[in-house]
Amino acid sequence: MNSAIENILTRRSIRKYDKSKKVSKEQIDTILKSAMSAPTARNQQGWYFVVVSNPKQLLEISKNIPHAKMVKTADFTIIVCYEVTDEMQKLYWVQDASASTQNILLSANALGIGSVWCAVHPREAKINFIKKEFNLPLNIEPLSLVALGYPAEKKGYEERFDEAKIQYNV
Numbered sequence: 390m391n392s393a394i395e396n397i398l399t400r401r402s403i404r405k406y407d408k409s410k411k412v413s414k415e416q417i418d419t420i421l422k423s424a425m426s427a428p429t430a431r432n433q434q435g436w437y438f439v440v441v442s443n444p445k446q447l448l449e450i451s452k453n454i455p456h457a458k459m460v461k462t463a464d465f466t467i468i469v470c471y472e473v474t475d476e477m478q479k480l481y482w483v484q485d486a487s488a489s490t491q492n493i494l495l496s497a498n499a500l501g502i503g504s505v506w507c508a509v510h511p512r513e514a515k516i517n518f519i520k521k522e523f524n525l526p527l528n529i530e531p532l533s534l535v536a537l538g539y540p541a542e543k544k545g546y547e548e549r550f551d552e553a554k555i556q557y558n559v
């Protein structure tokens with residue numbers, strides 16, 4: 390099978406991490422390069438990433454975001470944010486930042502690194518916590534938080550193809 394397709398099909402949410410193995414700066418930069426290769430409306434590229442590896446801050450995220458408890462055991466997290474200033478950004482920032490988040494998950498999987506997308510937007514409490522904890526610049530909105538690290542659990546392809554979800558107009 391084509392390796393890019395195989396990578397998409399085998400990506401799964403990994404919530405358990407092998408703390409004995411560290412992701413290198415070079416790998417983190419490759420993941421961020423992928424994040425910044427996503428499509429954006431009018432090619433605005435308004436993204437902004439907060440890379441967190443400080444154990445105290447990872448613990449703080451776990452304590453304050455109930456659905457992101459796994460973050461305290463992750464090697465690092467990337468908080469995917471977007472500048473929301475003009476009307477185009479207001480209309481499309483969620484799609485733009487989501488495409489970027491998916492690129493993070495896919496490039497991590499290609500490198501053998503586990504990851505999980507944790508929701509921040511549109512939950513007010515989560516948004517406020519992230520903005521305050523990481524002192525985000527004005528107009529920078531957090532969309533998601535991706536926990537990353539070498540996997541300590543095995544997951545593989547799950548069959549989800551469903552003809553009933555497709556309308557073929559041929």
Ligand SMILES: Cc1cc2nc3c(=O)[nH]c(=O)nc-3n(C[C@H](O)[C@H](O)[C@H](O)COP(=O)(O)O)c2cc1C
Nearest residue numbers: 400401402403404456457505506507508509544547
């Ligand atoms: C918008 C969005 C928000 C999500 N939020 C969380 C979350 O807060 N915590 C979590 O553990 N997983 C979260 N997930 C991961 C989903 O639970 C996961 O993708 C889904 O169960 C399918 O499993 P898979 O990723 O292994 O294919 C989120 C996924 C998306 C797309």
